[in-house]
Amino acid sequence: MTGTVDPTIINLVVFVLAVFVGYHVIWNVTPALHTPLMSLTNAISSVIIVGALLAAAVDALDLGSTMGIIAIGLASVNVAGGFLVTQRMLEMFKKKEPKGEPK
Amino acid sequence: MTVNQVALAYLVASIFFILALKGLSSPESARRGNLLGMIGMALAVLTTLSIILGGRLEFVFLAMLIGGSIGAFVARRVQMTQMPETVAAMHSLVGMAAVLIAVAAVNNPSAFGVPDPMPTGNRLELFIGTFVGAITFTGSVIAFGKLAGLGKHFRLFSSAPVVFKGQHLLNLALALVMVGFGVAFFLATDKAWTPFWIMTGIAFALGVLIIIPIGGADMPVVISMLNSYSGWAAAGIGFSLNNSMLIIAGSLVGSSGAILSYIMCRAMNRAFISVILGGFGAAEGTAAAGADQKQVKSGSADDAAFLMSNAESVIIVPGYGLAVARAQHSVKEMADKLVKKGVNVRFAIHPVAGRMPGHMNVLLAEAEVPYDLVYEMDDINNEFSTTDVVLVLGANDVVNPLAHQQGSAIYGMPILEAHKARTVLVNKRSMAVGYAGLDNPLFYMDRTMMVFGDAKKTVEDIVKAI
Numbered sequence: 001m002t003g004t005v006d007p008t009i010i011n012l013v014v015f016v017l018a019v020f021v022g023y024h025v026i027w028n029v030t031p032a033l034h035t036p037l038m039s040l041t042n043a044i045s046s047v048i049i050v051g052a053l054l055a056a057a058v059d060a061l062d063l064g065s066t067m068g069i070i071a072i073g074l075a076s077v078n079v080a081g082g083f084l085v086t087q088r089m090l091e092m093f094k095k096k097e098p099k100g101e102p103k
Numbered sequence: 104m105t106v107n108q109v110a111l112a113y114l115v116a117s118i119f120f121i122l123a124l125k126g127l128s129s130p131e132s133a134r135r136g137n138l139l140g141m142i143g144m145a146l147a148v149l150t151t152l153s154i155i156l157g158g159r160l161e162f163v164f165l166a167m168l169i170g171g172s173i174g175a176f177v178a179r180r181v182q183m184t185q186m187p188e189t190v191a192a193m194h195s196l197v198g199m200a201a202v203l204i205a206v207a208a209v210n211n212p213s214a215f216g217v218p219d220p221m222p223t224g225n226r227l228e229l230f231i232g233t234f235v236g237a238i239t240f241t242g243s244v245i246a247f248g249k250l251a252g253l254g255k256h257f258r259l260f261s262s263a264p265v266v267f268k269g270q271h272l273l274n275l276a277l278a279l280v281m282v283g284f285g286v287a288f289f290l291a292t293d294k295a296w297t298p299f300w301i302m303t304g305i306a307f308a309l310g311v312l313i314i315i316p317i318g319g320a321d322m323p324v325v326i327s328m329l330n331s332y333s334g335w336a337a338a339g340i341g342f343s344l345n346n347s348m349l350i351i352a353g354s355l356v357g358s359s360g361a362i363l364s365y366i367m368c369r370a371m372n373r374a375f376i377s378v379i380l381g382g383f384g385a386a387e388g389t390a391a392a393g394a395d396q397k398q399v400k401s402g403s404a405d406d407a408a409f410l411m412s413n414a415e416s417v418i419i420v421p422g423y424g425l426a427v428a429r430a431q432h433s434v435k436e437m438a439d440k441l442v443k444k445g446v447n448v449r450f451a452i453h454p455v456a457g458r459m460p461g462h463m464n465v466l467l468a469e470a471e472v473p474y475d476l477v478y479e480m481d482d483i484n485n486e487f488s489t490t491d492v493v494l495v496l497g498a499n500d501v502v503n504p505l506a507h508q509q510g511s512a513i514y515g516m517p518i519l520e521a522h523k524a525r526t527v528l529v530n531k532r533s534m535a536v537g538y539a540g541l542d543n544p545l546f547y548m549d550r551t552m553m554v555f556g557d558a559k560k561t562v563e564d565i566v567k568a569i
Contacts, residue, residue, distance in 0.1 A: 006224070007224075007345045008224045008225075008228070008342070011228075011341070011342050011345060011347070011350055014347045014350050014351060015338060015342070015350050015354055018117075018350060018351040018354035018355060019354045019357070019358050021121055021351075021354075021355070022124075022354055022355040022356075022357070022358030022359060023358050023362065025121060025124045025125050025355070026124065026355075026358055026359045026362045026363075027362060028125070028128045029124065029127045029128055030127070030128060030129055030130070031366075031452075031454060031460070031461060031464070031479050032130065032452075032461060032464040032474060032477065032479070033127045033130065033133055033461060033464070034363060034366075034459075034460035034461025034464075035186055035190075035459055035460065035461035035462055035464065035465045036127065036133065036137075036461070036465070037124070037127050037359060037363070037460075037461070038190050038326070038327070038330055038359075038360075038363070038459065038460065038461075039186075039189075039190055039193070040123060040124065040127065040136075040137060040140055041124070041330060041334065041355065041356040041359045041360065042190060042193045042194065042197065042330070042333070042356075043140060043144070044120050044123065044124075044140060044143075044144070044352050044355065044356055045197050045333050045334050045336075045337045045352060045353060045356040046144075046193075046196070046197055046200070047116075047120070047143075047144060047147050047337065047348065047349060047352045048197060048200050048201055048204065048336075048337045048340055048349060048353075049147075049148060049151075049200070050147055050148070050151045050346065050348065050349060051204040051207075051208075051215070051340050051341075051344055051346070051349065052200060052203070052204055052207075053148070053151045053152065053155055053163060054151065054154070054155065054214055054215050054344070055203075055204055055207035055208070055211070055214055055215070056155075056158075056162065056163050056166070056207075057155035057157075057158030057159065057160065057163060057214070058158060058159075058211060058214050059158060059159060061159070061162075062210065062211070063206070063207075063210045064206070064207035064208075064210035064211035064214060065159075065162075065207070065211075065214075067203040067204070067206045067207040067210070068203070068204065068207045068214075069162045069163065069166045070166070070203055071199075071200040071203035071204050071207070072163060072166040072167055072170065073166040073167075073169055073170040074170060074196040074197075074199055074200045074203070075170065075196065075197070075200045076166065076167045076168075076169070076170025076171045076173075076174060077170045077171070077173050077174040077177070077193070077196055078174060078193050078196050078197060078200075079144055079148075079170075079171065079174065080170070080171040080172075080173075080174030080175045080178065081173070081174030081175065081177050081178045081189075081193060082174070082178075082193060083137060083140060083141050083144070083178075084174070084175055084178035084179065085177070085178035085181060085186075085189065086137050086140075087134070087137050088178060088179070089183070089186075089465055089468070090130070090133045090134045090137055091134070092183075092465065092468035092469050092471075093130040093133065093468050093474055094130075094134075095130075095131075095473070095474075
């Protein structure tokens with residue numbers, strides 16, 4: 001038993017542990033915030049932009065980097081939109097002053 | 104930065120993402136959670152930019168600027184009632200981005216630090232990331248169309264299920280062919296564009312085919328499921344690029360969507376598989392058979408106002424009808440007036456009220472209903488029997504006592520036990536049945552008074568009369 005562990009196995013370890021973490025964290029989310037949860041997870045999954053950045057930055061403007069640039073644009077919509085719309089919703093859940101008159 | 108430093112920065116970003124989701128456990132900590140998420144994302148993007156500083160960046164920044172502006176604009180402008188379709192649209196973008204990145208990875212693996220030609224292990228993961236991404240994209244586009252009510256313009260967007268003979272067999276056959284080309288891509292030693300494109304094309308088609316048979320009212324499950332898929336697509340891409348942060352973020356999102364799907368299915372007492380196979384809800388909107396033989400008591404908005412202002416406690420049960428009528432602001436006004444009269448007003452929310460998980464809570468929060476007046480089903484169900492008046496606004500199946508009756512189509516579905524209250528007021532537009540196509544005995548009880556009319560109009564009339 002010598003040699004290095006295959007990266008795929010390491011990835012698998014990370015994956016399984018992350019699913020466990022996700023499972024426990026998400027069950028603790030209050031049902032009232034399930035819509036913001038969705039928009040927030042949406043924003044988080046657009047961290048895929050990291051892959052797009054790597055693809056786009058090669059010197060030659062070929063198929064790969066073009067795809068990367070388009071992917072950056074798409075993911076950026078989600079990064080900005082996801083976090084900002086979550087913030088907007090969460091602002092609504094702020095505790096109001098006890099006798100705050102709406103007028 | 105060295106490779107190790109980059110990996111550590113990504114680890115910190117991943118922890119920020121976990122803390123962001125943890126923040127959502129209560130409304131007090133949620134805003135801080137979102138902020139942590141933003142910091143994590145900024146860290147991830149800046150770290151990656153530092154790696155690629157040597158390359159061509161003008162288009163990179165241009166794309167980020169354009170995309171970011173569109174996102175910010177949409178986030179500011181979108182109506183809360185439009186959140187479900189907005190979220191669906193965002194899922195589609197993640198899916199498409201995953202596919203594009205996969206194309207780039209096949210074309211030029213070395214940009215990602217993966218050997219060229221790509222090793223078989225990475226190919227397998229790339230295949231998974233690509234087809235999940237492609238299904239997420241087209242599936243979300245269809246879901247978007249259904250949620251945005253574009254069925255009039257394009258039949259596939261119809262909120263009624265689109266079914267045809269042999270649908271499931273066709274899907275199965277396509278899935279098998281797709282896997283076949285995936286294997287060809289996996290075994291190839293060159294770039295293998297042909298199997299890659301074919302399998303991606305089939306995945307795009309499958310995304311359309313698996314969402315069209317699912318009816319409009321099952322949308323809370325569909326949108327959660329696509330949320331999950333977008334996460335798994337990101338994780339798949341993370342696998343093929345050997346990027347732990349992508350795997351962690353993707354897994355968090357994937358499990359989040361999966362849990363939400365489970366919660367939605369449980370709240371409808373439906374098996375996930377039967378939702379996915381679709382076809383349910385085809386009979387939506389048909390009138391209840393024999394409804395006119397049974398006697399309902401109906402009253403005016405004035406009667407409802409009188410009953411509620413003389414009650415000690417009122418529970419309001421908002422449903423999808425309220426969201427459609429955009430009556431949440433009038434409801435808030437009504438609640439305020441009742442509270443001023445000394446009535447104990449609370450809101451009871453069923454998990455599937457609205458068109459996506461938690462949708463009703465957001466609509467009420469938008470109308471500035473304090474969230475401590477808003478109760479989840481399990482927290483308030485014991486309170487109905489000691490409540491004077493329950494006002495059901497645009498909800499039907501979620502208060503149908505048939506759910507307690509063995510043998511009925513919705514037997515076992517958890518409901519809000521409105522029928523236990525001393526008086527039940529039900530606002531509906533007509534006697535049409537709900538999504539499950541069942542008659543509702545709640546409407547015929549002696550203690551029930553129906554108030555027919557549009558939810559918004561009725562509530563406004565009640566406000567005037569109080």
